[in-house]
Amino acid sequence: MKIGSFDIGPGAFLAPMAGITNPPFRRLCLEMGASLTVTELISCHALLFLSAKEKNRTRKLGQKTVSLIERYPGESPLAVQIFGRDPEAMAEAARIAAGEGADIIDLNFGCPARKVIKNGEGSGVALMRDPPLLEEIAQRVVRAVDVPVTAKTRLGYGPTEKNAVEVARRIEGAGVQALCVHARTRDQGHSGPTDLALLREVVDAVGIPVIGNGGIRCKADADQMLAQTGCARVAVGQGSKGNPWIFSELVGEAFAAGLEDRIATCRRHLELYVRWIGEARAVIEMRKHASWYLKGFAGAAALRGRLGLAVDVASFHGLLDEVPVSEASAKEASPS
Numbered sequence: 001m002k003i004g005s006f007d008i009g010p011g012a013f014l015a016p017m018a019g020i021t022n023p024p025f026r027r028l029c030l031e032m033g034a035s036l037t038v039t040e041l042i043s044c045h046a047l048l049f050l051s052a053k054e055k056n057r058t059r060k061l062g063q064k065t066v067s068l069i070e071r072y073p074g075e076s077p078l079a080v081q082i083f084g085r086d087p088e089a090m091a092e093a094a095r096i097a098a099g100e101g102a103d104i105i106d107l108n109f110g111c112p113a114r115k116v117i118k119n120g121e122g123s124g125v126a127l128m129r130d131p132p133l134l135e136e137i138a139q140r141v142v143r144a145v146d147v148p149v150t151a152k153t154r155l156g157y158g159p160t161e162k163n164a165v166e167v168a169r170r171i172e173g174a175g176v177q178a179l180c181v182h183a184r185t186r187d188q189g190h191s192g193p194t195d196l197a198l199l200r201e202v203v204d205a206v207g208i209p210v211i212g213n214g215g216i217r218c219k220a221d222a223d224q225m226l227a228q229t230g231c232a233r234v235a236v237g238q239g240s241k242g243n244p245w246i247f248s249e250l251v252g253e254a255f256a257a258g259l260e261d262r263i264a265t266c267r268r269h270l271e272l273y274v275r276w277i278g279e280a281r282a283v284i285e286m287r288k289h290a291s292w293y294l295k296g297f298a299g300a301a302a303l304r305g306r307l308g309l310a311v312d313v314a315s316f317h318g319l320l321d322e323v324p325v326s327e328a329s330a331k332e333a334s335p336s
Contacts, residue, residue, distance in 0.1 A: 004148030015237035044084030044093035077103035242292025
């Protein structure tokens with residue numbers, strides 16, 4: 001499939017996730033077979049703050065915003081996801097992101113987080129309650145930039161507000177070139193059954209590529225979504241946390257995710273994190289990733305309880321050294 005001039009190869013997309021899909025994790029997932037990744041969501045107002053004054057780039061908010069829109073060496077295309085409710089602010093933020101190097105602008109109309117939706121009157125999936133405003137935002141952004149624009153939605157705000165088909169048609173009419181749809185409503189969050197029948201209706205209603213999202217934990221899940229909906233690709237979000245190998249599985253490649261592999265990847269993830277953002281922040285933010293990498297293995301619970309002791313790279317590696325790899329490997333090899 002193509003998005004603008006970019007040829008998107010086979011494989012699943014990495015769905016944007018706040019605090020997760022930064023340059024180190026995007027790099028790992030692309031190496032494992034992801035076909036496209038997207039930054040974590042960025043407020044349009046944060047981008048406006050960044051560009052208001054040159055000195056803002058050195059302030060805390062400015063530094064954080066710059067880090068969110070960084071690409072790792074060789075990353076192409078760089079898709080930057082923005083969110084907001086004001087059409088003019090969103091258009092200007094898109095121009096800023098493109099000026100900072102974004103190859104694709106992705107519009108977030110699907111985030112269910114409370115601080116984003118603000119009791120159903122804010123941004124993210126709350127905009128699905130106001131299709132004309134959502135359409136205006138998409139139109140303004142498309143007109144504002146010379147790079148392709150994509151979008152992400154859900155099936156609707158709630159079980160009685162499933163308007164994904166109408167919203168998809170408006171998004172296509174606005175000039176958006178691809179649409180990712182999480183096959184759940186806002187109230188479901190990231191759990192519960194996905195509605196593949198309604199996702200199929202969205203696919204059939206528009207001519208742009210539709211990427212299905214929600215509940216992809218293995219190849220069987222992806223195959224089912226593709227077969228039942230006809231979507232062009234699937235996007236993996238929660239299923240990739242601590243498991244970048246899922247992208248290898250989804251393209252049909254053999255992958256190894258034993259405990260030794262997980263520890264090795266965790267160490268490399270930490271290395272990439274340190275290069276990106278520095279040791280102090282890297283070791284703090286990698287604590288959650290370590291928990292995900294080792295979940296389900298012997299010693300994982302004890303490690304989680306001690307991750308607060310990881311205050312630098314040396315102590316982080318020291319904790320990983322204590323994980324009983326040989327015992328876990330023996331259990332993995334056991335036929336029982």
